[in-house]
Amino acid sequence: xxxxxxxxxxxxxxxxxxxxxxxxxxxxxxxxxxxxxxxxxxxxxxxxxxxxxxxxxxxxxxxxxxxxxxxxxxxxxxxxxxxxxxxxxxxxxxxxxxxxxxxxx
Amino acid sequence: xxxxxxxxxxxxxxxxxxxxxxxxxxxxxxxxxxxxxxxxxxxxxxxxxxxxxxxxxxxxxxxxxxxxxxxxxxxxxxxxxxxxxxxxxxxxxxxxxxxxxxxxxxxxxxxxxxxxxxxxxxxxxxxxxxxxxxxxxxxxxxxxxxxxxxxxxxxxxxxxxxxxxxxxxxxxxxxxx
Numbered sequence: 001x002x003x004x005x006x007x008x009x010x011x012x013x014x015x016x017x018x019x020x021x022x023x024x025x026x027x028x029x030x031x032x033x034x035x036x037x038x039x040x041x042x043x044x045x046x047x048x049x050x051x052x053x054x055x056x057x058x059x060x061x062x063x064x065x066x067x068x069x070x071x072x073x074x075x076x077x078x079x080x081x082x083x084x085x086x087x088x089x090x091x092x093x094x095x096x097x098x099x100x101x102x103x104x105x
Numbered sequence: 106x107x108x109x110x111x112x113x114x115x116x117x118x119x120x121x122x123x124x125x126x127x128x129x130x131x132x133x134x135x136x137x138x139x140x141x142x143x144x145x146x147x148x149x150x151x152x153x154x155x156x157x158x159x160x161x162x163x164x165x166x167x168x169x170x171x172x173x174x175x176x177x178x179x180x181x182x183x184x185x186x187x188x189x190x191x192x193x194x195x196x197x198x199x200x201x202x203x204x205x206x207x208x209x210x211x212x213x214x215x216x217x218x219x220x221x222x223x224x225x226x227x228x229x230x231x232x233x234x235x236x237x238x239x240x241x242x243x244x245x246x247x248x249x250x251x252x253x254x255x256x257x258x259x260x261x262x263x264x265x266x267x268x269x270x271x272x273x274x275x276x277x278x279x280x281x282x
Contacts, residue, residue, distance in 0.1 A: 002116055004123040004163045011225045013127060013160070017134055017153075019218035024138035026210035029200075032188060036137050036150050039181065043157050046173075050164045058235045061248035064169050065256060067161075068249075071176050072260040076267030078181045082188040083275040089192040090277070096200065 010051035018044035031085045031095040035078065042074045123163060130156030141199065143189055151182045168242045 003009055017040055024037025046067045053063020089095050092102065111117050129152055136149025154177040161170035189195075237244075249257055 003120055007230055008225060010160070010164070012222065013130065015218060015221050015225065016131060017157075018221075019214045020131075020134045020138050022217055023210050023214035026213055027202075027207050028138070030143060032143055032185060032192070033138075033146055036146050036185065039150060039177070040134050040137060040153065043154065043177075047157060047160060050161060050166065050169065054164045055232060056230055057233045058237075060237050060240050060244050061253070064166050064245055065249060065253050067169050068172060069256055069260060071172060072264060075176055075181060076263050078184060079267050079271040080274070082184055083271040085188055086191050087274050087277070095192050098200075 007051055007055040010047055010055075014044040014047040014051070017041075017047070029096050029098050031081075031088070031097060034097070035081050035085070039074060039078070042070060046070050122159075126156050126159035126163070128156075129153070130160065142195065144186075144195065147182055147185050147189065150185075151178050154178050154182070165240050166245075168245060 021037045021040030021044065024040065025034055028034050028037065049063050049066050049070070053059065053066075057063075085095055088100060092100050094100060112121065131153075133149045133151070133153030133156055137146050137153055138149075140146055140149060154173060158170040158173040158178075161167075161173055
């Protein structure tokens with residue numbers, strides 16, 4: 001059995017990417033770094049969809065269509081998040097989430 | 106059959122290439138999260154996304170692999186570079202990291218990893234019967250414009266709305282035109 005023809009290889013790899021992304025979201029304080037970590041998490045989800053489609057539910061299109069959908073949503077999310085980050089920097093002169101505390105009571 | 110001669114077979118070469126792709130994915134992800142310089146983070150993200158594109162090649166879909174490189178590496182990473190240039194200058198000193206927070210993040214991410222790895226290990230996966238062996242781009246295009254046309258249209262609408270929203274937000278919101 002070849003290593004790249006097993007479902008579990010891809011699942012563990014996606015899991016590692018997800019855990020790394022989760023660590024980034026929890027530990028980093030820079031808004032752009034948190035966005036990068038979220039992209040890693042979305043990529044882990046995409047690998048899972050593609051692997052399940054390839055090995056467990058062999059339909060020629062469903063996994064790829066869902067992956068393309070996630071990609072488009074990620075692109076929209078990145079565009080919105082980056083413009084919010086630029087607006088926040090222009091307003092507060094920082095993109096550190098611990099210093100951007102305007103709404104604190 | 107010794108180890109070295111097994112490396113020169115097509116399966117051996119494919120395995121070596123797969124291990125390299127996996128290494129690029131994981132190493133890029135680690136750079137993207139751990140490096141202190143935000144620009145190195147973006148480069149690590151690009152490396153990791155290239156690796157994910159390679160994985161999609163191994164998963165039988167070159168179209169999605171190309172879209173991954175085109176959209177993620179070509180569009181999202183470049184957009185992040187622009188945001189970095191428009192926000193905080195890189196030469197400013199960064200506040201020191203809080204070790205307690207780092208430990209908490211390691212603990213949380215490690216716990217999630219351990220739980221999900223246990224879940225993957227325990228589950229018995231049973232494959233569904235094969236429906237069709239035709240994985241070509243033509244088939245994907247037919248599905249995308251026939252069965253899943255709603256998703257296609259929804260994605261285009263979503264991208265349009267997101268683009269307009271991004272323009273409005275980045276220009277400074279309402280009232281400051």
